[in-house]
Amino acid sequence: KERNELDSKLCFHSSFAFGVATASFQIEGAWNVSGKGESIWDRYTHEHPERVFDHKNADVADGSYYKVKEDVQLLSQLGVNFYRFSISWPRILPDGLSNNVNEDGIRYYKELIEELRKNKITPVATMYHWDLPQSLQELGGWTNPIIADYFVDYARVLLDNFGDTVKVWLTFNEPLTFCENGYGGDDAPGGRSSGFEDYMCGHNVLRAHGMVYRMFDQKYRKITKGVMGITNVFPWIEPATTSREDQKAADAARQFMFGWYANPIFSQQGDYPQVMRKAVDANSKRQGFPRSRLPYFTAEEVEMIRGSFDFMGLNHYTTYLAAPGSGKISTKPSYQDDINAIITQKDEWPKSNSTWLRVVPWGFRRCLNWIKNAYNNPKILITENGVSFEAGLHDTKRVNYIDAYLRALHAAIYKDGCHVLGYTYWSLMDNFEWMRGYSERFGLYQVDYESQNLTRTPRLSAKYFSNVAKTGCLPDDYTDYTYNTD
Ligand code: PNW
16 A cells, blocks of 8 residues: 555655755855855845844855755755755856856855765755845846846856756745846835836746746756756635635736736746736726837747646645735736735634745645646645744644645645645744845744854754654644644
């Protein structure tokens, strides 16, 4: 009998993989060491400390640049099958351009990959987790179409140097988040031009992804025997009530948040979702613009981007409710305005330490089923799922969160037939939580930021997760499941 058929316990198929994730800017530190260039997050946290919680930055972070062996030991103790990390573009190319490769950057990631190999942990590498070289931001960053060519150059350097040892690639982490928060809001580089620059950013990211995937497919797949995908974030959106208006609002919100980046790549027909196309075109017209604020792909671009994946990376943390917005289009355009929905959460949903994150395990199952139906049941790798709570080692709330979300995932796979290859917990250890500084802790390992050597200590959740990763089964000796998973 397969593991997952034993009736006493909930188990995952033996081929199902467990891992944990981090991102370069959030853990490495060493921001200006050994030839590394400046990133937009270096610049932003240095120029605007007042915008970051506690005025903190990631100059030191978790010091992981100096702790390759130590960090891989943490992974090895967890017994995970893979480690999802990201590569810092300005550590590899200090000016963002491929005529100047920083050899020490190459050495650092080679050492990490080699250490993982020695410990039988599969590397899963993200090419871009938000730390754009500042020099490219000077040219407009992701709003300038030329960036797609520069991203291809960067990707080529990565595939040439690491393609023989890294077999699983993600081009981008959460374009929705870095385009919306970075170019429409307050994250680095602080564009605050919602309804314009966020759409330009998204457009160029989708083009860049497609171009890198085609290069990979034509020049690298055979020799490297690797696979490539992209990670998108999808919080489940539930209609606030069963009314038709709320259902319509929820559907539109899903298309604006997830469909924006998923439809062009994963749908049969390609291109932006129709509701999004129609809404932004109509609003732009009513606002007196001669053309849509949402750019158009050429027919060739639609074809290049359509189907540019071997699997889908998925980040899922929480669930929201949607109801129709006012319907009034303001004179100052914005993405929120275009969605035209009121997004809330239920008071009774358990809170985490992050304002946006409440514990709603059943939303995970619905999310996976929605993707299965919308995009013909693609192979999915859960690239992030996790929760923040206050500091402390006895984190039973985190154990309950992971357990409840894994139960929902188990049901999605074995009851509903969703095609999920593996699960990644965010994060291996506490780290720099962007605008929230170090105030929000997601780690299985606690990091002591007061100590000289940034001591990592396993939490109860590390023990729980390593048991799951090693056995492939959810333990049956946890009795306090406080969350409903149906
Ligand atoms: C993730 N949502 O972003 C990022 O990929 C990580 O770098 C970050 O550390 C982690 O969140 C925890 O904050 C998200 O709307 C952005 O559900 C938005 C959502 C979820 C995750």
